[in-house]
Amino acid sequence: MAQSLAAQDEAELWFCSNKLLLNTDKTKRMVFSMRSLPGDSDLVGEAKFLGVTLDPRLQWGLHIDRVAGKATKGIYVLRSLSSCVSVEILRMAYFAICHSHISYAILAWGHSSGVHRLFALQRRAVRVVSRLGYRDDCRDTFVKLEILTVPCLYIFENLLFVKRNSNYVTHGDVHEHNTRHKNNLVPPYWRLRRCQDGPGYWAVKFFNVLPDGLKSLPFKDFKVQIKKILINNSFYTFEEFLRHKF
Incomplete structure (x- = not known):
């Protein structure tokens, strides 16, 4: 308990030093770790931050349950x-909803790992919008309605993430050899496979399969084309995107 109070005092001091206010009634204490930690009555098992539900191990199951x-x-x-x-109104x-x-x-x-549940629900919603049967294929309907699938939504946000951030290193920056992939970005090193589930890894992987002409477009044109x-x-x-022939 003494440690938790000390941590809260430090947080309040930091906020005060930076001319910010800390609402103690809405403040929760959580320790993020990939291991199970000893119990602490002051720690919470979940917290909502800017509309996203977080748990101490960042496994996203609770958030996906709520979105589902x-x-x-x-x-x-x-x-x-x-x-x-x-159909237009639908x-x-x-x-919206x-x-x-x-x-x-x-x-x-x-x-x-649970994102496939949301993709299944999205396909169900698209079938309702287009008045398809419960098991009818709806891939063409996504195209017709101009709706991004859940995998495409993730790919889209990752590619925009790379385009907005220019602090990436290419293979050409690392060596002087004129190789085929010299313009590809070098992904950051991650010691643990679990850490590869974020945009730091997948954004680079998605971006590297794009042709150089598309990569070099201004942000607005890049966004439209992607x-x-x-x-x-x-x-x-x-995998379908990574194998696609641009």
């Missing part, structure tokens, strides 16, 4: 509307 619950409610609303509004409703929750902060949790590619191909897996 919102998406399920959204699908129910879409079904209720499907008999009395047009598409607008989908973006399903897509907005599925895409929020996907850069952080989009490579977690979104067009992802919509037109409607990738269902990351």
Whole structure:
């Protein structure tokens, strides 16, 4: 308990020194670790930060449960509307009550093991919007409705993440050899495989498969072209994108 109070005092001092206010009623103490830590009555098992549910091991299961619950409610609303509004209205409703929750902060949790649940719910929602049967294939419908699949949403945010951040090193910066991949980015070193689940690893991997002409586009044009590619191909897996011939 003494340690937790000391940590809280240090946090309050830091906030005060930086002319910020700390709302102690909304402040929770959590220790992030890949190992199970001894119990502490002052530690919390989960916390919501800017709409994202965090747990001490950053496994994202709790967050995905909550997003799945919102998406399920959204699908129910879409079904209720499907008999009395047009496909265009249903598409607008989908973006408001399903897509907005599925895409929020996907850069952080989009490579977690439970993301396939949200993709299944997204396909169900798209079938409702396009009035398809429960088991009908809907890949072409994603293209027709211009909706990014969950894997495409994650790829899109990763590619924009790289384009916004210019502090990456290429193979050409490391050596002077004129190799085929000299313009590819060098991914940061991660000692643990678990650490490869974030954008630091996957953003570089996705970006490196793009042609050089696309990589060098200004940000606005890059964003437009990447979104067009992802919509037109409607990738269902990351591997489909990595194998795609641009």
